[in-house]
Amino acid sequence: MSACLRLCTAASCRSRGATELLEHCRKALASDQAQLRVKEVGCLGPCSDGPLLAIDPTDRLLSLQEVNGSDLETSLAEALQRGNDATGLKQWQPSGSRELSPDEPFLNLQRRLVLGRCGVVDPESLADALAAGAWQQLPRVLEQNDPPAVIEIVRRSGLRGRGGAGYPTGLKWATVAAMPGSQKVVVCNADEGDPGAFMDRTLMEGDPHTLLEGMAIAAFAVGAQQGFIYVRAEYPLAIERLRTAISAAEQQGWLGRGIGGSGFSFEIELRVGAGAYVCGEETALIHSIEGRRGVPRPRPPYPAEHGVFGLPTLINNVETFGNIPALLELGVEAYGTGTKVFSLTGHVQRSGVLEVPMGTSLRTIVETMGGGAPQGRQIKAVQTGGPSGGCVPASALDSPVDYDSLKALGTIMGSGGMVVLDDTTNMVDIAAFFIAFSREESCGKCIPCRSGTVQLEMLLRKLLERRGQVADLEQLEALCHTVADASLCGLGQSAPKPVLSTLRHFRGDYLALLPAAEVQR
Numbered sequence: 001m002s003a004c005l006r007l008c009t010a011a012s013c014r015s016r017g018a019t020e021l022l023e024h025c026r027k028a029l030a031s032d033q034a035q036l037r038v039k040e041v042g043c044l045g046p047c048s049d050g051p052l053l054a055i056d057p058t059d060r061l062l063s064l065q066e067v068n069g070s071d072l073e074t075s076l077a078e079a080l081q082r083g084n085d086a087t088g089l090k091q092w093q094p095s096g097s098r099e100l101s102p103d104e105p106f107l108n109l110q111r112r113l114v115l116g117r118c119g120v121v122d123p124e125s126l127a128d129a130l131a132a133g134a135w136q137q138l139p140r141v142l143e144q145n146d147p148p149a150v151i152e153i154v155r156r157s158g159l160r161g162r163g164g165a166g167y168p169t170g171l172k173w174a175t176v177a178a179m180p181g182s183q184k185v186v187v188c189n190a191d192e193g194d195p196g197a198f199m200d201r202t203l204m205e206g207d208p209h210t211l212l213e214g215m216a217i218a219a220f221a222v223g224a225q226q227g228f229i230y231v232r233a234e235y236p237l238a239i240e241r242l243r244t245a246i247s248a249a250e251q252q253g254w255l256g257r258g259i260g261g262s263g264f265s266f267e268i269e270l271r272v273g274a275g276a277y278v279c280g281e282e283t284a285l286i287h288s289i290e291g292r293r294g295v296p297r298p299r300p301p302y303p304a305e306h307g308v309f310g311l312p313t314l315i316n317n318v319e320t321f322g323n324i325p326a327l328l329e330l331g332v333e334a335y336g337t338g339t340k341v342f343s344l345t346g347h348v349q350r351s352g353v354l355e356v357p358m359g360t361s362l363r364t365i366v367e368t369m370g371g372g373a374p375q376g377r378q379i380k381a382v383q384t385g386g387p388s389g390g391c392v393p394a395s396a397l398d399s400p401v402d403y404d405s406l407k408a409l410g411t412i413m414g415s416g417g418m419v420v421l422d423d424t425t426n427m428v429d430i431a432a433f434f435i436a437f438s439r440e441e442s443c444g445k446c447i448p449c450r451s452g453t454v455q456l457e458m459l460l461r462k463l464l465e466r467r468g469q470v471a472d473l474e475q476l477e478a479l480c481h482t483v484a485d486a487s488l489c490g491l492g493q494s495a496p497k498p499v500l501s502t503l504r505h506f507r508g509d510y511l512a513l514l515p516a517a518e519v520q521r
């Protein structure tokens with residue numbers, strides 16, 4: 001491997017000065033005889049240590065948090081004078097930088113299948129992606145020309161949708177494939193509206209070709225010719241990199257008409273959403289793609305039967321598609337139970353994006369990999385699944401992270417946002433935050449959600465302002481069930497979850513807000 005500096009310029013490292021450091025690196029390398037190059041890459045993982053720089057081929061990872069740009073430039077130029085390419089970089093340690101050991105749990109407990117090329121390739125270079133193994137599975141699939149066999153692999157792998165509901169992906173693909181008609185659509189849901197979630201953005205910014213290849217394979221398997229990526233406008237870098245990647249893939253012949261000389265044609269268009277959380281709900285998303293207001297409709301009919309412009313439509317999440325190339329490359333046995341990407345944030349020492357084997361325990365993620373709560377505090381809970389999820393108490397940290405275990409605890413895995421909360425947190429506050437979010441994002445079409453979220457928030461505020469009574473707590477719980485049962489779409493149906501889960505696991509926080517005489521009665 002030729003020597004190379006990989007500097008993360010994803011959103012988090014960028015916010016800590018990565019672009020300025022990039023310029024200094026480029027200046028230092030301008031007259032480099034060894035032709036060492038610095039390349040902009042997507043997320044390297046431990047965002048809280050950013051800006052991050054990886055050095056190939058020595059495999060060293062440096063945190064440049066305390067590094068001054070000019071000092072970096074000088075020391076890099078000096079290192080290159082000491083020895084060309086890798087030799088000069090072996091010992092190079094700019095002042096203020098810190099080396100992260102590859103044995104750190106945050107790094108070595110990961111299994112990067114979806115994010116395997118993220119942080120490795122330049123997301124704006126198709127040549128780089130190809131050299132790292134992108135677009136190798138689609139030609140194989142086209143050559144074998146057996147769409148049902150592809151669906152069978154996906155079904156046997158047990159892959160479930162990573163967008164939140166966890167629907168079996170193979171079953172969804174088979175349903176769309178079985179629909180009559182010669183025109184079908186594949187949609188990638190890249191709306192990612194959950195507070196604290198940035199997994200999908202990480203893949204789109206860091207390695208867009210894996211997503212595109214996954215979508216193209218899906219399209220071939222179900223018989224679709226048209227694809228859409230529905231991405232929120234708040235993700236400008238992801239949008240820019242997706243545009244670049246789509247156009248490069250078209251020029252290379254991996255997207256467009258007669259792909260790889262076959263009879264298969266598939267085009268992908270980007271649709272930029274205005275950032276309404278409800279537009280992640282699949283029927284609202286379909287309306288929005290069609291240019292209508294993003295408001296949900298009752299299901300059935302399901303998108304598989306009646307989707308974009310009335311055509312059978314396959315909708316999957318970014319990470320779900322991102323699994324496909326790795327699954328086909330490894331085969332079902334080696335793929336095993338697959339992985340899940342999480343964005344770890346909140347009261348935790350090391351935050352960032354990590355991909356772990358499915359079923360890794362919450363404790364491994366938040367304590368071993370994330371280092372636990374900072375400043376010697378105790379973890380009180382971990383919020384998973386965003387506004388549709390709930391809070392797992394510290395006593396249940398040994399639970400494996402998978403769809404069913406989290407459901408049993410009254411939350412969901414959701415798309416993978418994980419917010420750690422320490423013992424300074426009042427859980428009623430957290431419940432109020434998520435209800436306020438759902439109230440704000442409710443489209444207003446049905447009354448249980450439109451009015452119910454307002455009333456739930458009012459009750460929570462009343463409690464937080466210490467004006468509540470025991471009867472308010474009872475009303476809160478009853479109203480949660482009404483809103484969950486009577487709302488039209490997933491937003492309203494799951495909005496009460498953060499309240500119900502905190503009532504279940506942290507009732508003490510609610511009772512502490514009531515007058516003492518009331519509680520004893």
Ligand SMILES: Cc1cc2nc3c(=O)[nH]c(=O)nc-3n(C[C@H](O)[C@H](O)[C@H](O)COP(=O)(O)O)c2cc1C
Binds near residue numbers: 162194281320
């Ligand atoms: C209010 C609401 C918001 C949603 N937001 C997203 C989202 O941002 N991304 C996503 O993939 N799925 C989201 N979903 C789930 C999707 O509707 C759908 O189930 C998913 O895209 C299917 O893909 P999958 O099977 O690959 O998970 C949301 C659902 C609801 C009810």
Ligand code: SF4
Binds near residue numbers: 450489492
């Ligand atoms: S549940 Fe809420 S978001 Fe969904 S349709 Fe009803 S009002 Fe709109």
